[in-house]
Amino acid sequence: MNMHMQTTRTPAEEALLEAFSKLSTGLPGNGPVAEKRQEAVELLRKGLPTRKVEAWHYTDLRRLLSRLPDLEATAAVTARASILPDSVVLSVLNGRADAPEEIEGITAATSAQKLADGTAAALLGFEASDDTVSAINSAFAADGFMLDIPAGTEVSRPIELQNLHAGGQTHTRFAVKVGAGATATIVERHSGEGEAFVSSVSHLDVADNANVNWIIVQDQPESVSHLGRINVNIGQHAKVGLFVMNAGGKLVRQELRIVAAGEYSELRLRGINLLAGQSHCDVTMVLDHAAPHTTSTELFRNVVTGRAEGAFQGQIRVAREAQKTDAKMACNTLLLSDEGGFSSKPELEIFADDVACGHGATVTDIEKDHLFYLMARGIDEKTARGLLVKAFLAEVIEELEDESIVDALETKLDAWFAAHG
Amino acid sequence: MLEIKNLHARIAEDGTEILRGVNLTVKAGEVAAIMGPNGSGKSTLSYVLAGREDYEVTEGDILFNGESILEMDPAERAAAGIFLAFQYPMEIPGVATMEFLKVAMNAQRKVRGEDELKIPELMKRVRAAADELQMDMSMLKRPLNVGFSGGEKKRAEILQMKLLEPKLCVLDETDSGLDIDALKVVADGVNALRSPDRAVLVITHYQRLLEHIVPDTVHVLYRGRVATSGSKELALELERDGYAGLVGEAA
Numbered sequence: 273m274n275m276h277m278q279t280t281r282t283p284a285e286e287a288l289l290e291a292f293s294k295l296s297t298g299l300p301g302n303g304p305v306a307e308k309r310q311e312a313v314e315l316l317r318k319g320l321p322t323r324k325v326e327a328w329h330y331t332d333l334r335r336l337l338s339r340l341p342d343l344e345a346t347a348a349v350t351a352r353a354s355i356l357p358d359s360v361v362l363s364v365l366n367g368r369a370d371a372p373e374e375i376e377g378i379t380a381a382t383s384a385q386k387l388a389d390g391t392a393a394a395l396l397g398f399e400a401s402d403d404t405v406s407a408i409n410s411a412f413a414a415d416g417f418m419l420d421i422p423a424g425t426e427v428s429r430p431i432e433l434q435n436l437h438a439g440g441q442t443h444t445r446f447a448v449k450v451g452a453g454a455t456a457t458i459v460e461r462h463s464g465e466g467e468a469f470v471s472s473v474s475h476l477d478v479a480d481n482a483n484v485n486w487i488i489v490q491d492q493p494e495s496v497s498h499l500g501r502i503n504v505n506i507g508q509h510a511k512v513g514l515f516v517m518n519a520g521g522k523l524v525r526q527e528l529r530i531v532a533a534g535e536y537s538e539l540r541l542r543g544i545n546l547l548a549g550q551s552h553c554d555v556t557m558v559l560d561h562a563a564p565h566t567t568s569t570e571l572f573r574n575v576v577t578g579r580a581e582g583a584f585q586g587q588i589r590v591a592r593e594a595q596k597t598d599a600k601m602a603c604n605t606l607l608l609s610d611e612g613g614f615s616s617k618p619e620l621e622i623f624a625d626d627v628a629c630g631h632g633a634t635v636t637d638i639e640k641d642h643l644f645y646l647m648a649r650g651i652d653e654k655t656a657r658g659l660l661v662k663a664f665l666a667e668v669i670e671e672l673e674d675e676s677i678v679d680a681l682e683t684k685l686d687a688w689f690a691a692h693g
Numbered sequence: 694m695l696e697i698k699n700l701h702a703r704i705a706e707d708g709t710e711i712l713r714g715v716n717l718t719v720k721a722g723e724v725a726a727i728m729g730p731n732g733s734g735k736s737t738l739s740y741v742l743a744g745r746e747d748y749e750v751t752e753g754d755i756l757f758n759g760e761s762i763l764e765m766d767p768a769e770r771a772a773a774g775i776f777l778a779f780q781y782p783m784e785i786p787g788v789a790t791m792e793f794l795k796v797a798m799n800a801q802r803k804v805r806g807e808d809e810l811k812i813p814e815l816m817k818r819v820r821a822a823a824d825e826l827q828m829d830m831s832m833l834k835r836p837l838n839v840g841f842s843g844g845e846k847k848r849a850e851i852l853q854m855k856l857l858e859p860k861l862c863v864l865d866e867t868d869s870g871l872d873i874d875a876l877k878v879v880a881d882g883v884n885a886l887r888s889p890d891r892a893v894l895v896i897t898h899y900q901r902l903l904e905h906i907v908p909d910t911v912h913v914l915y916r917g918r919v920a921t922s923g924s925k926e927l928a929l930e931l932e933r934d935g936y937a938g939l940v941g942e943a944a
């Protein structure tokens with residue numbers, strides 16, 4: 273990629289390099305970990321990507337992330353009640369992981385431990401020069417959790433990875449290895465208060481025949497720049513349900529890097545992006561169908577109000593050997609304001625000849641006739657609009673089989689409507 | 694209760710005038726029938742009463758209980774007691790019927806200063822109303838009107854009307870699409886709502902409905918005006934002779 277040395281660094285670019293020289297000696301990990309950090313910083317030295325870099329076409333990071341907040345949080349934070357009932361909560365507070373609660377049958381360690389002892393070195397690094405989120409996070413990742421779910425384990429309680437801050441800069445890394453035939457539900461949650469810069473990278477490695485639900489809920493305040501990424505690898509006959517909900521943040525980039533690696537692996541990706549105020553939210557997915565008979569469906573529903581801007585980039589790559597791939601992608605946006613916008617860029621790169629792939633994108637406004645009908649029954653305009661927006665999102669949420677997940681997400685939706693509806 | 698005075702209305706989008714000086718008064722307790730050829734402006738009148746934005750009132754006034762409603766939005770009019778049973782009820786995917794009924798009933802109760810209905814009480818009322826209309830409760834588990842047959846949609850409109858207990862009921866061709874038994878059931882539903890402090894405006898093409906819901910007055914809308922008014926016998930004459938004679942008189 274053509275990320276040339278910038279003539280002058282932006283305050284944020286300066287701040288990143290400064291932060292590294294200040295923090296690097298204190299970050300966990302020597303040897304290979306430290307080397308990976310150094311490589312990442314070398315990439316950052318070349319500057320943040322602009323919209324000239326294709327992967328960042330809709331999110332000019334250099335312009336949008338113009339400055340960074342102070343390194344330190346401005347207050348202490350405490351863990352919150354879990355989103356799903358009866359969850360095991362593993363919390364990272366202001367960038368530091370609490371000692372993990374004992375979970376039956378699961379090996380859990382903090383990422384600080386795994387970085388310090390070098391076992392997490394292989395997770396660091398970046399895919400290419402445009403993989404800025406991985407690079408920033410590799411340079412600074414300080415803590416998080418790494419879980420190992422042994423083959424055949426049915427994890428009965430949901431596990432919530434709770435990443436909370438009260439301002440400052442935090443960089444977390446999470447990794448979950450799910451053994452063959454195991455099942456688990458994992459919530460990755462990002463929230464906080466105050467002005468913050470957050471990067472968080474997760475790894476989900478799903479072995480053959482395993483079945484995982486992973487739910488990302490991001491509801492940062494509108495004073496937070498949030499760079500997220502999840503790397504997912506799906507084994508043979510394994511199933512992954514990935515749900516992404518963005519309901520906050522000032523500048524949000526959520527990357528989904530998924531490989532349907534094993535034959536007959538299945539991905540069901542669903543997402544809701546709720547954009548208000550002056551926020552900017554970008555969800556960028558790169559999905560490889562790398563084996564035959566793999567199936568994926570991707571459905572995003574976005575609601576845009578105010579002067580918010582959103583983007584969805586969905587790239588599906590079907591390898592030559594991945595015959596009988598079945599992939600369907602759709603991105604529908606409800607644009608409630610003339611000043612907001614949402615861009616959708618689907619991309620199919622198909623090298624196999626016997627596949628079924630499709631995509632579609634729409635941008636619509638609320639149906640005036642529907643609004644009239646509801647109001648003609650005495651429902652005030654704001655409430656009526658709320659009902660119709662919820663109706664637009666209902667399809668994505670209601671098809672989730674787990675009632676408690678549906679309830680939890682609807683609660684989040686209601687909170688967003690109350691604040692922005 | 695309802696006074697429509699020299700009402701002119703046009704399509705907001707292209708300015709075409711549809712209502713061209715409607716005058717009509719409906720008293721409390723009265724059932725008024727509105728008839729008239731296709732395209733004469735009956736549905737438009739009902740929409741303008743309900744406050745649909747697609748139409749612009751350019752002249753005249755609508756008084757409801759003595760006060761102009763022209764500045765009120767559809768929700769405010771509904772809360773004031775105006776109910777329109779649509780000629781073509783809309784399907785609204787994603788909105789659960791029960792949730793809709795709950796929100797609508799409670800929105801109106803709130804405006805009237807009444808307590809919010811809790812789910813059990815709401816269910817009880819909905820079940821009772823559905824029973825009277827011989828509607829299957831399982832229909833109400835579906836999204837609003839989605840996949841309802843033509844007749845089911847009409848019944849669902851009357852169900853809403855029963856639950857919302859409006860002061861002025863405007864029925865736009867509620868009889869069309871109903872089978873003979875359903876017509877009777879729906880008419881009984883409307884008759885049950887008849888009371889001295891409630892008025893009903895029935896828009897229909899057919900005398901048959903008026904045998905069940907017997908009107909006090911009959912008005913013929915023609916080219917955006919009330920061409921003639923009379924008693925229930927007028928509907929019989931129209932059934933026999935068609936509009937040709939009247940239209941000739943009005944022109």
Ligand SMILES: Nc1ncnc2c1ncn2[C@@H]1O[C@H](COP(=O)(O)OP(=O)(O)OP(=O)(O)O)[C@@H](O)[C@H]1O
Pocket residue numbers: 704711729730731732733734735736737738747780
């Ligand atoms: N939104 C609109 N856009 C364009 N034309 C309209 C619109 N609304 C009404 N009209 C026209 O205005 C005229 C009156 O329509 P309206 O639906 O009020 O008639 P109606 O008396 O209810 O007829 P019917 O008996 O067929 O139901 C028709 O010519 C119709 O095409």
Ligand SMILES: [Mg+2]
Pocket residue numbers: 735736737780865866
């Ligand atoms: Mg009509």
